[in-house]
Amino acid sequence: xxxxxxxxxxxxxxxxxxxxxxxxxxxxxxxxxxxxxxxxxxxxxxxxxxxxxxxxxxxxxxxxxxxxxxxxxxxxxxxxxxxxxxxxxxxxxxxxxxxxxxxxxxxxxxxxxxxxxxxxxxxxxxxxxxxxxxxxxxxxxxxxxxxxxxxxxxxxxxxxxxxxxxxxxxxxxxxxxxxxxxxxxxxxxx
Amino acid sequence: xxxxxxxxxxxxxxxxxxxxxxxxxxxxxxxxxxxxxxxxxxxxxxxxxxxxxxxxxxxxxxxxxxxxxxxxxxxxxxxxxxxxxxxxxxxxxxxxxxxxxxxxxxxxxxxxxxxxxxxxxxxxxxxxxxxxxxxxxxxxxxxxxxxxxxxxxxxxxxxxxxxxxxxxxxxxxxxxxxxxxxxxxxxxxxxxxxxxxxxxxxxxxxxxxxxxxxxxxxxxxxxxxxxxxxxxxxxxxxxxxxxxxxxxxxxxxxxxxxxxxxxxxxxxxxxxxxxxxxxxxxxxxxxxxxxxxxxxxxxxxxxxxxxxxxxxxxxxxxxxxxxxxxxxxxxxxxxxxxxxxxxxxxxxxxxxxxxxxxxxxxxxxxxxxxxxxxxxxxxxxxxxxxxxxxxxxxxxxxxxxxxxxxxxxxxxxxxxxxxxxxxxxxxxxxxxxxxxxxxxxxxxxxxxxx
Amino acid sequence: xxxxxxxxxxxxxxxxxxxxxxxxxxxxxxxxxxxxxxxxxxxxxxxxxxxxxxxxxxxxxxxxxxxxxxxxxxxxxxxxxxxxxxxxxxxxxxxxxxxxxxxxxxxxxxxxxxxxxxxxxxxxxxxxxxxxxxxxxxxxxxxxxxxxxxxxxxxxxxxxxxxxxxxxxxxxxxxxxxxxxxxxxxxxxxxxxxxxxxxxxxxxxxxxxxxxxxxxxxxxxxxxxxxxxxxxxxxxxxxxxxxxxxxxxxxxxxxxxxxxxxxxxxxxxxxxxxxxxxxxxxxxxxxxxxxxxxxxxxxx
Numbered sequence: 014x015x016x017x018x019x020x021x022x023x024x025x026x027x028x029x030x031x032x033x034x035x036x037x038x039x040x041x042x043x044x045x046x047x048x049x050x051x052x053x054x055x056x057x058x059x060x061x062x063x064x065x066x067x068x069x070x071x072x073x074x075x076x077x078x079x080x081x082x083x084x085x086x087x088x089x090x091x092x093x094x095x096x097x098x099x100x101x102x103x104x105x106x107x108x109x110x111x112x113x114x115x116x117x118x119x120x121x122x123x124x125x126x127x128x129x130x131x132x133x134x135x136x137x138x139x140x141x142x143x144x145x146x147x148x149x150x151x152x153x154x155x156x157x158x159x160x161x162x163x164x165x166x167x168x169x170x171x172x173x174x175x176x177x178x179x180x181x182x183x184x185x186x187x188x189x190x191x192x193x194x195x196x197x198x199x200x201x202x203x
Numbered sequence: 204x205x206x207x208x209x210x211x212x213x214x215x216x217x218x219x220x221x222x223x224x225x226x227x228x229x230x231x232x233x234x235x236x237x238x239x240x241x242x243x244x245x246x247x248x249x250x251x252x253x254x255x256x257x258x259x260x261x262x263x264x265x266x267x268x269x270x271x272x273x274x275x276x277x278x279x280x281x282x283x284x285x286x287x288x289x290x291x292x293x294x295x296x297x298x299x300x301x302x303x304x305x306x307x308x309x310x311x312x313x314x315x316x317x318x319x320x321x322x323x324x325x326x327x328x329x330x331x332x333x334x335x336x337x338x339x340x341x342x343x344x345x346x347x348x349x350x351x352x353x354x355x356x357x358x359x360x361x362x363x364x365x366x367x368x369x370x371x372x373x374x375x376x377x378x379x380x381x382x383x384x385x386x387x388x389x390x391x392x393x394x395x396x397x398x399x400x401x402x403x404x405x406x407x408x409x410x411x412x413x414x415x416x417x418x419x420x421x422x423x424x425x426x427x428x429x430x431x432x433x434x435x436x437x438x439x440x441x442x443x444x445x446x447x448x449x450x451x452x453x454x455x456x457x458x459x460x461x462x463x464x465x466x467x468x469x470x471x472x473x474x475x476x477x478x479x480x481x482x483x484x485x486x487x488x489x490x491x492x493x494x495x496x497x498x499x500x501x502x503x504x505x506x507x508x509x510x511x512x513x514x515x516x517x518x519x520x521x522x523x524x525x526x527x528x529x530x531x532x533x534x535x536x537x538x539x540x541x542x543x544x545x546x547x548x549x550x551x552x553x554x555x556x557x558x559x560x561x562x563x564x565x566x567x568x569x570x571x572x573x574x575x576x577x578x579x580x581x582x583x584x585x586x587x588x589x590x591x592x593x594x595x596x597x598x599x600x601x602x603x604x605x606x607x608x609x610x611x612x613x614x615x616x617x618x619x620x621x622x623x624x625x626x627x628x629x630x631x632x633x634x635x636x637x638x639x640x641x642x643x644x645x646x647x648x649x650x651x652x653x
Numbered sequence: 654x655x656x657x658x659x660x661x662x663x664x665x666x667x668x669x670x671x672x673x674x675x676x677x678x679x680x681x682x683x684x685x686x687x688x689x690x691x692x693x694x695x696x697x698x699x700x701x702x703x704x705x706x707x708x709x710x711x712x713x714x715x716x717x718x719x720x721x722x723x724x725x726x727x728x729x730x731x732x733x734x735x736x737x738x739x740x741x742x743x744x745x746x747x748x749x750x751x752x753x754x755x756x757x758x759x760x761x762x763x764x765x766x767x768x769x770x771x772x773x774x775x776x777x778x779x780x781x782x783x784x785x786x787x788x789x790x791x792x793x794x795x796x797x798x799x800x801x802x803x804x805x806x807x808x809x810x811x812x813x814x815x816x817x818x819x820x821x822x823x824x825x826x827x828x829x830x831x832x833x834x835x836x837x838x839x840x841x842x843x844x845x846x847x848x849x850x851x852x853x854x855x856x857x858x859x860x861x862x863x864x865x866x867x868x869x870x871x872x873x874x875x876x877x878x879x880x881x882x883x884x885x886x887x888x889x890x891x892x893x894x895x896x897x898x899x900x901x902x903x904x905x906x907x908x909x910x911x912x913x914x915x916x917x918x919x920x921x922x923x924x925x926x927x928x929x930x931x932x933x934x935x936x937x938x939x940x941x942x943x944x945x946x947x948x949x950x951x952x953x
Contacts, residue, residue: 329822
């Protein structure tokens with residue numbers, strides 16, 4: 014009886030402690046994943062732009078079969094480039110082609126290339142960003158509004174403005190002339 | 204020989220007595236008529252108050268039928284206002300002498316109709332408190348701005364045309380009428396701008412009159428063509444038509460002629476002017492109405508034959524609805540009862556007598572109003588993209604009592620303005636002969652002792 | 654004496670349970686947070702004064718997270734961008750989550766949605782399909798052409814907005830739009846309680862007697878977020894992006910715009926009208942779901 018009385022609280026405490034420890038083990042256990050180091054280099058020959066990535070682990074050994082993801086940073090998201098799945102070969106090397114016709118972010122044609130390790134079982138997530146001017150330059154200057162029917166009032170087509178003005182001024186000139194003549198009538202005295 | 208009427212007012216000729224008496228005396232019938240019109244207008248103002256308070260939700264308009272009878276009424280009133288140019292310009296320049304007496308009535312109606320049209324379009328706006336934005340922030344590319352410009356121009360020109368034609372008669376009122384209140388005497392004196400029948404004055408008046416007669420014609424055509432562009436610049440079945448401009452203008456002239464007949468009849472009866480507005484006037488108006496209706500019939504056929512032949516998509520649905528569907532009753536009433544039958548009937552002389560002509564003109568006017576309804580509303584119910592997932596009320600447009608009240612009060616306003624103008628100014632030219640420049644000056648007595 | 658003992662006992666038990674519970678809770682929380690240690694966490698103050706750390710993915714966006722530019726600035730587009738939307742009709746299932754998201758964030762009543770999902774049937778023999786239809790933000794916009802006061806305007810970044818402080822309620826733009834994209838505030842909109850400064854970019858607070866329509870959510874775009882309808886779609890129907898970037902995304906997939914349109918034969922609705930919409934449709938071929946009349950998510 015006495016044992017029962019102490020058994021249940023003891024079980025509770027044991028469970029609690031076990032949970033906390035297990036929790037911590039898990040926490041520490043995650044930190045057991047390694048950091049990988051990725052070196053990214055860019056080369057351009059014969060008009061083909063290539064990105065080469067070499068992955069090594071903490072000890073300096075090349076990592077084989079590591080999946081790397083290549084992106085270009087765009088307005089709302091990252092645009093994937095290369096094949097859907099790219100993994101390093103036995104030398105830890107991976108080469109993908111950068112498309113030639115991708116518009117850049119600004120007038121210099123700069124693009125931000127992002128290389129990621131994600132959701133890997135053995136290595137922590139990693140993100141590398143580099144800016145290269147491999148994109149097609151685009152103009153960032155706010156475009157001056159052209160004259161058109163849908164522009165603001167100040168940018169109406171010239172032909173419309175001149176046509177309407179001529180007609181309106183013409184008819185109102187006649188009206189003012191008539192009113193002026195009426196004044197003259199009132200001025201005529203006997 | 205001096206004519207004296209009951210008030211003690213003395214006139215020089217019988218013509219003066221007939222045409223100027225009603226300016227002085229106010230019959231009880233007149234007061235009743237004014238009270239009746241004011242009552243309708245007050246009712247309309249109450250309906251508008253409700254609209255301002257609760258928003259346009261009090262009307263029957265919803266997201267698809269976003270234009271309703273306010274707009275169709277606006278088009279109708281602009282159409283009516285063209286009658287001024289019909290008489291002051293087309294018939295006058297064409298030297299149709301019989302139409303001369305009717306110029307003034309037509310200008311009264313034109314001015315009143317344009318004023319009421321402007322008021323109705325402000326009533327249709329969702330934010331009338333921002334009406335002046337149309338002037339401060341206008342975009343010259345918008346057909347509505349063109350419409351605003353041309354309507355104000357036409358209003359000014361119509362007022363000028365009206366004024367110029369009655370200056371000599373205002374001077375006559377100033378000189379002849381004694382038994383009128385002082386404010387009225389002052390009013391006539393100011394409005395007469397020192398008119399004394401001086402040859403120089405006569406010369407100027409004739410010249411300006413001629414200039415205005417020519418100038419008003421392009422403006423009149425423009426006003427209704429621009430109004431048609433409010434529809435023709437969109438992609439709606441029934442509106443997306445190159446024929447819309449001439450179609451509207453010819454319809455306007457026809458409706459204007461019918462309105463003049465109605466006005467003629469009532470003025471003739473109420474003011475006892477049977478010897479001035481004679482049976483031959485009605486006869487000629489009947490013939491004019493036939494001519495204008497034939498032109499309108501021609502444009503009607505053009506407007507509907509093309510789309511009916513092709514039956515393209517939503518245009519086909521729209522045509523089917525007009526010819527054989529929801530609106531077929533109204534459509535055939537308008538086309539047959541308001542257009543074809545009047546033409547046939549008016550070919551007979553018997554039908555061009557005053558009373559039959561009046562009845563036929565009523566049908567023509569009613570048909571004209573319903574026609575504008577059929578131009579505006581069915582097209583809005585057939586957009587390119589199907590109307591789905593909306594409540595039942597979106598699919599049918601039934602004007603609410605507020606809309607009817609406001610529409611009726613716009614007519615009452617038109618009649619009120621015309622009545623007041625008839626009360627202030629002689630409705631027919633009092634000076635019988637055309638003012639000619641006399642070699643011997645014949646000054647009228649200017650002073651009128653008060 | 655015994656009652657006191659019982660009270661003491663119950664209090665002890667209560668305290669024990671509380672401590673156990675809270676310990677479990679904390680450890681549980683830390684377990685959860687460990688799993689998502691790579692995700693960002695934000696510190697929030699709860700309504701009863703507690704500071705908690707929650708991962709960002711668990712936060713539901715409140716309405717009107719961002720403020721748009723005031724009316725004078727809203728006429729300037731975002732430089733260097735020309736927004737474009739692509740709708741993949743082979744994936745649309747009439748889930749109407751886009752409509753829901755848009756209605757929530759623009760405070761709309763169900764009778765005037767900015768984005769409508771229509772059942773289309775091109776001809777008698779072809780199968781019906783669902784077509785979501787927001788405003789097309791045309792490059793040759795008929796609505797902008799006819800506005801008498803310039804209340805609706807086209808920006809350099811392609812977006813067409815409505816300035817409800819200038820609109821006079823003439824409804825000409827509604828008549829001019831061939832795609833029935835605009836709605837009107839016939840009565841006072843339910844926004845009286847909103848205490849935001851007015852911005853055409855959020856279309857809030859809406860005003861009575863003025864026109865409104867889909868605005869491509871420029872307030873979200875300015876902050877680098879997608880318009881509300883894009884991530885709301887469970888089937889990834891709506892793609893949004895920058896034409897100058899040549900990229901569109903539906904929140905999960907990011908693809909090049911030119912590739913998408915070429916490979917899937919993107920078209921614009923009623924191209925022949927010449928309005929040059931900025932919204933492309935991908936034809937309903939190789940459909941993800943067969944066409945079903947009833948809406949599965951909610952009653953029709």
